[in-house]
Structures are given as structure tokens and as C-alpha cells.
Amino acid sequence: MLSKQPSCNLDCEPASELQIIFQRCEGAYSENTLRGYRSDLMQFQAWCEERELEWLPAAPLSIANFIDEQIKVKAIATIKHRVDAIKFAHRMADLPSPTDNSAVYLALRRARRAKSGRPAQALGLTSELLRKMVAACPDSLSGRRDAALISAGYDSLCRSSELAAMRAEHLSDNCSRIHIPHSKADPFGAGRMAYLSAATTEHVLGWLDASEITEGPLFRGLHTRQLSGQPLNTSSIRRLIKGAAKRAELDAGAVQSLSGHSMRVGAAQDMMVAGIDTLGIMQAGGWKTYSVLARYVENASSEKMHQRRWKRLDAIQQEQMSLSS
16 A cells, blocks of 8 residues: 555655655656646545545545536546546555446446537548648748648647657658657557658658757747747647648638647548558557547548449449450
8 A cells, every 4th residue: 555655654645645656656657647647636636625535545435426526517538537547546555446336337327428428529630631731831930840740740640749759860861751659559668650751751851951950859849930949749739730720711610620639630531531441540540449540530521431432333343344345
């Protein structure tokens, strides 16, 4: 149990317990994962303190009541993340998980039924939108960066966090490939290689030439037109994408629906419509399970898929007629 650690005893305050948990986990989890767990646990801790309840160990009924209250103001995905964080804290404290209790299970089912609607998916930044947005990027330092980032994000099917972590050293000599060392689904850093199109390679080379970047973060912020030494964060990447969409004069609804995930979604949809097999798409985007990929591609254009189907069937029919004659 956590209380057996030398730096803590049974009289530890909750804040000290949190600190010990995250100190122990440094290096074992990504910073983003630990940041999310910390935020969720602080929410649960504060909720328990207001009601004079123990948070570690937590009673199953306390967690169930927490879920019932949270679902009134939070999305089901947020609730599930917070329950996962509570389970994580108990595991790190070598305590039995109260989240396996039937009271918690039933509370989660109530939450899912209360908000049965599926979360809105980011608009896919497909090749059609990509061309418009890149063409609208000005021939300036920021414009070259934006064109390179959007193009690389589409080709590599990277999440915004992965784009933020890209470094110049990850590029091949001719900038036709880039190594993605870590991802959300690859916590142990097996990595994957992403291939860049000729057009994207040109945009990346243009950005490197204009910025004179040879090492360090690949996509950086600008302050008064001066290059920063720090990488763009995910919120900056989201704003950059929306800014490019506005310059391309996309409608307000499309601009609102675009996010830092849009390039990954759009590229996966385009690959499915183009007839790429599922395994190929999963390898290209680093997906581990088909169910997750299916969520991305379900909104791909049905019309385009049917057009491709009819074209293929017509070709087969023509070939059969040619053979029979």
C-alpha cells in the first residue's frame, strides 16, 4: 500500500498521497497521461473533501455518487476517464480497486443511458480540404510552417500531440519520411515510420529553408515574426488549422468542426474510400484495434464509396463481355 512508502505514513494528507503517486510513476507513463490522471484525481479528491469522504481508499458508493453527480455536467467520456484515474490511484497504492464493484458498474450504465448520444467527431480534413487550405497559406514564415504542418499531419495520420513532438532529427535526409517515436497507442516507444508525399516534402523543405531549422522541434511558434525555440502546443495547432480554414474561406460550420485531430480523421477516411485494406490503414495510422479505426472512418463519404463500387463492377462486367465475345 502507498502508506508503506518510507516517505509517507498513515497520517499523510491527500495532497502528499497524490505527490507520491506521481513521483513513483515518472518515466513509466507519458507526461500527457500523468497530467490527465492528476487533473481527474484532483477533481475527485476535492469532491470527496467537500463531503468529508475518504478518497484513497474510496468507497464504491462514493464513486457511484460521484458519477451520478458528474454526469449532470460532464460528458460520458470525461466520467470514464475519471473512473480510470481513480482505478489507477488505487493500483499505484497497492489497494483493491473499488471501481470493480457493482455499484460503480451500475452508475456507469446509468451514465451511458443518460447520455446515449455519441460524441461529435472532428470533421475529417480530407484531401479536398487539404488542397484548399494549403493553397490559402501565404508565402511567409508562418504560412510555410502552416502548410508544412497541415500536409505532414495528413500524410502521417498524426495526432496533434505527435505533431507537437516532431523534431527535425526525425526526418530522413530527403524529407520523404519521418519517424514517429511515440504515440498514445505506443507508450513504450516502438515507433513507426510515416511516409510523406512529394508535395508535402516540398512544403517541409520550404519551411526548413525559411526557418533555418536543423535540429530541435520541427514545428515552432512565432512571436513578432521571430522563431521560438519551443514547439507548438496542441491548442496552438488547433488554432492554426482553424486559421488556415478561414483563409481558405470554408464555411463557418466546417471551421468550427475542424480540430487538431481532423488531419488524422480525414486521411483515414480518404484511404478507406480509395480502397486501401483495413490492415494497411491501421499500420499507417498506428491503430491497434479495428474498433477504434472504425470510429474514424464511419463518416467517410458513402457516395464516393458507392461510385468506386459501381466503377469496379462496370470494369468487371466489361472484362467478362470482352472474354465472352
